[in-house]
Amino acid sequence: MNTLRKPLLVPLFFAIGGCQVWQGRDIDSLPPTASLPEQSEPGQVNIRYWMDIPGAEPSALTELTRYPDNPDNIETLNSLQQTQNRADDYGAMVQGFITPPQNGLYRFFVSGDDQMEFWLSDSQSPDSAVRIATVPAWTRAGDYSKYSSQTSAPIELVADKRYYFRIIFKERAGNDHFDVSWEGPNLGQQVIGADSISNWAQPSYPTEEDAIKAYSRGYRIGFFDSQNSLSFNPQYPPLDEDGDGLYDNWETYYGLNPGNPDDASVDQDDDFLTAMEEFELGTSPDKEDTDGDGIPDGAEFAYNLSPLDPSDAAADSDSDGANNLEEYLEGTDLNDPEDVPETAAELTAGFTGQYYSGTSFDSFIDYRTDNAIQFNWRSSAPISGSPSDNFSVRWSGIFQPPHASGSRDYRFTVRTDDGVRLYVDSDLAIDQWVDRGATANSYTRTLSAGEDIPIKMEYYDARYGAVAELSITDVQTNEEIDQASTILSTDPISENTIDTDGDGLPDSWELRHGTDLSVADSTMVLAANSGITVLEAYQSNLDPWTLEPLADSEPDTPDTTEPVPTEPDGSVQMSWSVPQKRADGSDLNAGEISHYKIFYGLEENNLDMETQDISKDQTSYVIEGLDRGIWFFSIRVYDTNGLASQPSNVEAFQIN
Structure with missing residues (x-):
């Protein structure tokens, strides 16, 4: 079974084992190149010893001026393991190559007494070596569970490719030993032996x-x-x-x-x-x-x-x-997914109207494109699903003055029954938010040729007749301007990154879901008694009014742990820790979690299979019956209000 665990903050580490010695020789007087064999020999690695060095820290060895080229003696290991109690107050270094038998993911395990470090490169070059496992204090031989740093995360290795490794070991007093084991494709946990190692030799080129x-x-x-x-x-x-x-x-x-x-x-x-x-x-x-x-x-x-x-x-x-x-x-960063070019808004002719029940935009009903604001609904409902009284509408658009040069005065006239607010270029030009019969109000603005300005008209009807009209007049010619040819608005169906009010919500999303694209309203809570802000709903792929799932935005990220594989047999066990925080940093109580669900598939961008709902009391789940190949996995957590987290990072695991 492939056991996939994602423990928090687990670094990559490798392990070592196996030992055979030959007569040591003093090389203090030899230059560095003379102390290295000319050719790498399979089945063995050299171990270098420096004696009479106090302390248990590996740095006590590596800070010596005679490290790494002038050890006290050199011996040979036929596996990555030293089992005998050699002495006190000494340090050792082993370097060479590891060659994996098959392609796939490998994990490494280390134990030692006292301290050790294991370094691995992604090539034959020591310049690329990184420290991937440590024993920070002593352990018993073969005990790999005392410290989390003893076990590596999975590392992809290629069959028959040589990877440079280095072991740094420091003994203070008492027992002393170290070993490195591994596990991988069709390979149970075992000390790395002679068939997978070869010693370090002087390279033909520096690297x-x-x-x-x-x-x-x-x-x-x-x-x-x-x-x-x-x-x-x-x-x-x-x-x-x-x-x-x-x-x-x-x-x-x-x-x-x-x-x-x-x-x-x-x-x-x-x-x-x-x-x-x-x-x-x-x-x-x-x-x-x-x-x-x-x-x-x-x-x-x-x-x-x-x-x-x-x-x-x-x-x-x-x-x-x-x-x-x-x-x-x-001018955005090609390697930063958060630095995205601003996508130009797609525009459509006319105003975008957002229709609500209630006289204060109380509950969003729907949106539509209106070529002009010229309505006399009398006692009829303005849109399907709306009441005939006690409703409100918000129209948003951009006025493009039609004159070709110079400046021109334009008169904006509203006639409504009942309340109205008219904003011209974000200025509140007319404010008559009161119950009244059909009444007209005007506002005049001087505009230059090519000076496009945003227009927003808000209206409510209390009862009886319902009238909402806007006219735009060229004061110089006294001609009424055709709104269908001079008003444009963001197409609500388009996807773009334009965010007029800078509240984290794209304009097109705000128009589709009943929020105001010219007012920073992302912190508002529209779903009664939910405590879920508009921004949180947007990030969680939910309707901000009902918290029903949507399909047009990305959800939040769960606080899950990263899977790690072991031996493959067509099944995978994924484990995770219980998330403690929401995306905004607030605490998430265990009682607020509803269930988990794992999504998986053979294509990274198409996780087309999913598990059943997994109980909130579980922190692991076994998926069986997987065919050979590379599988991709991700997990989501759901709360009792229906909020779905963003999928965890997709992880790949090979089934052999």
Whole structure:
């Protein structure tokens, strides 16, 4: 069974085991390179010892001036394990390579007496090694549960690939031992043995990265000469008269001087890459955008894109819905999903009207587009589902004055039965929020050509007749302006990031769900006695008035824990901790939790299967009958008011 646990704040760690020794030798007088074998040998690793070092901290060893090149003696281990009680007050270091037998996820376990650290790289290079497991104090041999830091999270490894590792061990007094175990695909927990280790040897290049660079440089130089019909000299290092790191043929071709070392630092095309950087990347130093995808070479390099691949401009590096080219052009961060380009609002002709029951926008009924505000409903309901009396309406739009040049006066006239408020460019121009018979009021505003201004008209009907009319008149010509051709409003059906009032709610969402796009109302509570604000409802994918689930926004995140796999057999157990907080930081009592639900599937962006409701009293659940392949899992928590959390981060696990 794959047991998927997500313990809080669990760092990645690996473990070690196995021991066989050979005669130690004093290498204090040897230079560092002489102390390393020329070739890596499988089945064994060297362990280096430094004696008479007080203290239990690994730093007591690593801060020695003779660490790591001059130990007191060297011995050999045939597994990542030392079992004998060797001495007191000493330190040891083991380094080499681990080679996994199969592709998949591995976990590592360490024990030791007194303290130890285990470091692992994602390649053969020690430069990439990170500390992934520790024993912060002593443990018994094979006891991996005393401290959480003894066990790593799952790490994806590739079969037959060598990974550099390093063990640092410090003994103070008494018993002393250490071991490292692992588990993985078709591999039960066991000490890492001779068939998976090999010793550290002097590399051909300082790092694997340097070796790759050397190969790449030679290949690209040959290709460059061939592509441009230049004479290729196969000597290595390549021809470089001025010693600036640039191949002479390359400098000549691009108008640089093979005899001037200073031109390696110039930026010919103003793409924020020097000639040296362009040479290393294979880009053109005289072309700002080598692949012609609209993103300059320097920007692509800075955002980990390829300046030689035009297709990555259409990719979405941070999965925020905007492609890389759109983000570059808008000046947002290509790798930050929270930094999203502002999407222009889609506009539609006429006002958007929001209709409510009650004379103070008490309960939202629906919205619609009205080409003009010219209504005399008399004793009829204004919209399906609305009462014929005691209702209210809010119309929102943008007036585009039709004159082509100069300034012009426009008169805005409202005639209503009963109350009305008219806002012109956010100014309260008419305020008659009272019961009354059909009465007209006017307001005049001078507008320049092209000066678009927002218009908002609020109206209520108490009883009997219902009249709501707005007219706009050009004072100079005394002609009434056609509203259908001069009024635009945000299309409520569109999805965009425009937030006029800056309250965290997009304008189109506010229009669809009965909130005011020109007033910061996200902290209001519209669902009676719920305590749920409009913003919380939006974040939780709920109707702010009824708290019924919606399908047009993203919900909140649960405080769940991260799954971790063990041996695969077609089933997965997911475990989690009980969430303690809501998204806004407020406390979440256990009694407020209704249930949990796990969503899963074979595609990361399509978790099309789900479990039944899982009791609030459970903190784990087994999913069985999974076919071979990589499965993706996420979990949500639901409260007693129907609020659904945002899915947890999607985690991938391989079933073999």
